[in-house]
Amino acid sequence: MDKVFRALADPGRRRLLDRLHEENGQTLAQLCAPLAMSRQAVTKHLAILEEANLVVAVRKGREKRHYLNPVPIHDIAERWIHKFEQGRLRALADLKKKLEGEADG
Amino acid sequence: MDKVFRALADPGRRRLLDRLHEENGQTLAQLCAPLAMSRQAVTKHLAILEEANLVVAVRKGREKRHYLNPVPIHDIAERWIHKFEQGRLRALADLKKKLEGEADG
DNA sequence: TTGACATGCAACCGTTTGGTTGCATAATCG
């Protein structure tokens, strides 16, 4: 779970996930192409995404195809985001109350 | 959006959000208490959470009460997670197919 | 006013991060 959050912390890596979401199974070279970053930098980002299990790579000859794994994102939504969505309106009410200069706490 | 992802990348900060979710409006001292970390470290984490607008602080005399703002988390769920939840089953199918050693790509 | 409590600010420090460059390896093509 922590690895997933950390992996998502970098905009470049989120961009890579977006790209794979648009077109799954891309190679390293394909992913690098429009990214204003060296191939090796992208390699490292992909390694971090793989480490977090957000991306699964499959070698095919001299190419390496990258596939999006949606499970960790789903898990975060379920186990973490969901919790905060529950009390959401209450929290917003708390907040608004305080920000409106409520005298007493 | 980037600030939110970055803020969520640290387990200590997620912990702080969890604590505020359990009990909203806690002071710095209250939040530090069980955290095996110096008060100043917590201050920095809270500053990052405030910067990301995940926490809103209100001074009350010599105390500073911290309130959870659920909006950025909601936004991430809406604008980012949701997208991946859409194609989720398809992506999983793609992945499974490849991992099962599908000959042709 | 004095003391204690709650927080703020700033300097410093080791480690991690995100990136680079250079070279090595492996697979396809002619």
Add this chain to the structure above:
DNA sequence: CGATTATGCAACCAAACGGTTGCATGTCAA
């Protein structure tokens, strides 16, 4: 075979991160 393509590995580097310590400020209470 040799050239080209696709990727891997390693060393290096500046900047950001997460944390510390020391001191300053502001507020409540006796």
